[in-house]
Amino acid sequence: MQANADTMMMPLCSIFRRFLKRKGLKFTTERAVILDSVLRKDGIFEAEELCEELKDAGHSASKATVYRTLKHLLESGIIQEVLLDSTRSHYQIAFGRKPTGHLMCVETHQVIEFPTEELNALMRKICKEHGYEPLSHRFVIHGMSPAARKVEEA
Amino acid sequence: MQANADTMMMPLCSIFRRFLKRKGLKFTTERAVILDSVLRKDGIFEAEELCEELKDAGHSASKATVYRTLKHLLESGIIQEVLLDSTRSHYQIAFGRKPTGHLMCVETHQVIEFPTEELNALMRKICKEHGYEPLSHRFVIHGMSPAARKVEEA
DNA sequence: CTTGCTGCAAAAGTTTTGCACACGT
DNA sequence: ACGTGTGCAAAACTTTTGCAGCAAG
Numbered sequence: 001m002q003a004n005a006d007t008m009m010m011p012l013c014s015i016f017r018r019f020l021k022r023k024g025l026k027f028t029t030e031r032a033v034i035l036d037s038v039l040r041k042d043g044i045f046e047a048e049e050l051c052e053e054l055k056d057a058g059h060s061a062s063k064a065t066v067y068r069t070l071k072h073l074l075e076s077g078i079i080q081e082v083l084l085d086s087t088r089s090h091y092q093i094a095f096g097r098k099p100t101g102h103l104m105c106v107e108t109h110q111v112i113e114f115p116t117e118e119l120n121a122l123m124r125k126i127c128k129e130h131g132y133e134p135l136s137h138r139f140v141i142h143g144m145s146p147a148a149r150k151v152e153e154a
Numbered sequence: 155m156q157a158n159a160d161t162m163m164m165p166l167c168s169i170f171r172r173f174l175k176r177k178g179l180k181f182t183t184e185r186a187v188i189l190d191s192v193l194r195k196d197g198i199f200e201a202e203e204l205c206e207e208l209k210d211a212g213h214s215a216s217k218a219t220v221y222r223t224l225k226h227l228l229e230s231g232i233i234q235e236v237l238l239d240s241t242r243s244h245y246q247i248a249f250g251r252k253p254t255g256h257l258m259c260v261e262t263h264q265v266i267e268f269p270t271e272e273l274n275a276l277m278r279k280i281c282k283e284h285g286y287e288p289l290s291h292r293f294v295i296h297g298m299s300p301a302a303r304k305v306e307e308a
Numbered sequence: 309c310t311t312g313c314t315g316c317a318a319a320a321g322t323t324t325t326g327c328a329c330a331c332g333t
Numbered sequence: 334a335c336g337t338g339t340g341c342a343a344a345a346c347t348t349t350t351g352c353a354g355c356a357a358g
Contacts, residue, residue, distance in 0.1 A: 060314090060315085068349090083294070086241075088346090090240075146286070181332080182332070202321095202322080221322090241347075241348075
């Protein structure tokens with residue numbers, strides 16, 4: 001469903017390096033390590049999660065640097081934001097990803113991903129109506145999972 | 155497009171009172187004032203915005219109470235969260251509202267609302283596939299507004 | 309070398325919470 | 334009266350920023 005790290009690692013790393021060069025920024029050890037961690041991700045991840053992993057792996061990359069690098073990864077189009085929660089930021093790799101929506105349980109916060117190719121046409125239609133240039137879309141469904149419903153009934 | 159305060163005020167106030175009674179909670183002056191402010195809203199609003207308005211209107215309703223009341227309004231189904239930004243919460247009145255999506259400019263943060271009735275069927279389909287009970291959905295498009303594109307080209 | 313980058317710790321912004329007192333029911 | 338609600342200020346949490354030293358191009 002998702003291309004794995006091996007196939008994505010090299011091209012995305014190049015894309016990031018080109019992005020940095022174009023902006024007059026530098027490809028540092030820390031940025032390499034952070035990108036590497038990000039590319040190992042298979043779904044949605046958070047900033048704090050990356051910080052933990054890097055610390056556990058013995059890599060020096062401070063919280064500040066992780067946040068600063070995530071901004072660049074966003075701007076370069078390598079990752080994109082997924083708004084699931086209004087107090088924490090969630091991200092996912094954008095490259096090579098088919099558009100997906102998220103079904104989230106209001107009780108357990110379990111998140112299920114599903115494809116939403118059919119929404120591209122809707123996005124383009126709405127954008128055209130307002131003179132916007134379409135960039136991306138998100139479709140999130142809130143519902144109650146079977147597990148949560150069982151608890152509710154009890 | 156949106157029912158105005160006069161027509162909604164009474165029924166929604168009753169709904170909220172019934173909700174509170176059912177939960178063993180009280181309908182206080184502060185909750186009445188906050189609900190009143192919320193019902194005057196015509197679109198998306200934020201917690202801080204409500205706090206300001208209440209202070210300006212000379213009403214005593216602390217920030218803490220506003221946040222606590224918003225939780226109850228959410229739980230009662232009178233308002234719903236609109237995720238546009240991962241650092242601030244946005245809300246809108248849920249009752250009597252046709253499902254809408256939001257088109258947001260990545261540069262100017264202008265937000266345009268559009269109807270999305272056609273997505274109800276998709277929501278139900280996805281929920282059925284996963285045994286979920288559908289509650290609500292959100293569709294957000296990120297794009298670049300005509301105004302922002304003009305700046306970009308310059 | 310020059311310019312940008314990092315880590316730290318402090319700051320900032322939003323939301324939550326503990327506590328003593330006040331208020332609905 | 335009882336149990337809940339309120340205001341205040343402090344705490345909690347995520348994210349941002351200033352600064353002095355460090356490193357990439």
